[in-house]
Amino acid sequence: MNTQRIQPKSKVDGEIAVPSSKSYAQRAIALAGLNKNSTRIKHLTSSSDVIAAKAVIEELGAKFVSSENEIILSKGIDFNQNNELSINCHESGLSTRLFSAFSLLFPQNFQVYGSGSIQQRTMEMVISGLEEFGKKVSSKNSKLPLDISGEIQNQMVEIDGSISSQFLTGLLITSPFLVQDTHIKVHNLKSIPYVDMTIELMESFGLKVAHNNYENFYIKGNQSIANQIEYTVEGDWSAASFHIVAAAIGGKMELTGLMQNSLQGDRAILDAVKTAGANVFWKEDRLNIEQNEILPFTFDATECPDLFPPLVVLAAFANGKSTMKGVRRLEHKESNRGITLQKELAKVGVVIDLNDDEMIIHGKGRPEIQEELVFSSYNDHRIAMAMSLFSIGNKNDLYIENPLAIEKSYPDFYNDFLTI
Template sequence: MKKIAPSNIHGSLKIIPSKSVSHRALICAALAKGDSVLKNMAFSEDIAATANALRDMGLCEYELTGDVCTVHGGLRREGKQEIDCGESGSTLRFLVPLALDGKPRTFVGHGRLMKRPQGAYGRIFIRNRVEVEKTENSITICGTLDSGEYAMPGDISSQFVSGMLYALPLLINDSGIHLTTKIESKPYIDLTRSVQKLFGIRSHWRGHIIDVSGRQGYRPHDMTIEGDYSHAAFFAVAAALSGEVLLQGLEEDSDQGDREILGILQCMGADVEFREDGIFVRKNVLRPVEIDVSQIPDLVPVLAVLGCAVKGKMRIYNAGRLRYKESDRLHAMAHELEKLGADITEYEDSLVINGTGALDGGEADSHFDHRIAMALAVASCIAREPVVIRDPMVVRKSAPNFYEEFASLGGIVE
């Protein structure tokens, strides 16, 4: 357990490399014939899962020296039949289409991974006669991916769309991805496309259709991984609640959807400044707002804490997909914040918080979810008594040094 006492946040912090960009850069580098040098890499459990899976599929070899990862890509060797995805949904969903080479391959998952919705590919691959066999802890696929037109609902995880985007350019003919309903998490789709563009792959939006030309090839590319806005959000909110922080290593014009946290904080009244040396966030009087999170689902846990810090009613909506993450994040945040003294109500796809400006503190559970654990740590900033987090080290999934970072800014962590 971790005991985090109420504290004020002050200082500067270099934000860890973006997990979303890192996944995408590793995949593109693995598919490019030649060497790509990826600087400012950090191997959290999820990123290590993707790097190792790409290697085990026979697509690449890699070397990690400090924060520099050199990927020797385009190998196309005979890979392993079993691929371990850890607990990483990105690893699994990004790589399944690339594994359709006519040979059976089994993807193994841990934790809640295989309990999360994975049926989209089974429906998408019907036209290809791909065999899909799912067990409690694995998915086995066998078949080939063909060029053509693919219909997918826009409100499924964007990871399925990105998975198709990686594979379709390598096929002989042109293809299209038709998103048949309102598109959610579109920034993540566009992030995939922007990283692909760096490696020589292009696609184009045409309304709700993504046109993908065939016979393309990934080219090696050296790049520096930008800072992670999803991770920065925890410290930005902590500062808005209890002090000030200078966040370094973030790109002001980033394609990361979770950059939206800065606009949300500004709208609520926090001071946010873009400076030459970073992004400065400072506490001010906050006002409640309503937030549509359909495009920014990963922000919901820390936004729920933010709702407790205002005085008034705050609503977070279009969040139904949060029930299928590493935990049921809507239920987890409602349940744990209520234990800490919040007046919070959980609905099917939303949370309503009647904020009082403070929490009591107490013991709360991470639900084995890294973003729940980090949000509970931020909740300590407005608590009267310490917040004690059970199973706190799940943060290793994305941010192994989170508690050290929090302590470096004045957080009191035991």
């Protein structure tokens, strides 16, 4: 069995430079692909989702040189090719849903496929959204691969945003490059901070979007990116959340590379750990977290669903019942994270009740790790990273099965975690 051993840590104490945001990086790579001028993106983390986005724009004809943490595009996507197009988005939900919207920019057949867990995740919002534009989409059970064809016939569309915001991100990024203006009506949008991130980045590339209350989005067509762009990707609050929780349950930590006023919704991790008792303070741009009494807490993660895995571990270390809202947002991630967390926490004797959109975690103070305990990652990076935190304050080694899942967002996670 392919496993990673995590040795027990009596406490954590250290400094970590957090990796850069894969969400911003993928958006920037997509926008760079649409820039006729050159674009330089700095401070990239070579996670597999970022590598996937780079490969997609290359498949679409962009030319670039790239090193581990930087990409310089001399030429964007080639719109003058007539051949059928096929893009491999690997395991990235964001790249899959975002680049599916690029099919609107091409009249020819456009295939979208991927690998791993993304093949099991629904593309319903992409299929019905593209059909609203008049495209034809063929698929099996609303899953990848998608075969997209036909011309755009409609510029006023209605889409569903309740399962994911990612296709809306794709439409927002694509629409300025269509010939006509686009009006997108979105029903029940969730993960709104991710849409703010999209709009922020579009604006920094010189593109305009208007919306009223995240319900109607208006995008003028025939826009272009007028300049050479140089963009530095900020630190990833989602990746940082694991270290923030590590400090809250077992010591102290200083994190660098995070923007204090970031639009990333996962910055809300600070509110959650403060409610759970941790001390949080900034020394200039360095975030400090210190353990205190660990209190049960209530937190609504509807708009920041990726915080569930680390926060469930924090709740497990608190003595008493914590309540988290937003469980419905977890069904369509790399694993069905509500169920996954329930199964894995049962291994340390922590009971999780799942009641519709609400999760109750019956914290145990300090859950004990039995000898030779193996956590399944379900090939889900956030589950692998979250389960590693059970090593803190414990006596026995623990093991993570399919540990390399972490490469999806944070390839250096185990190395970094070892140093604290």
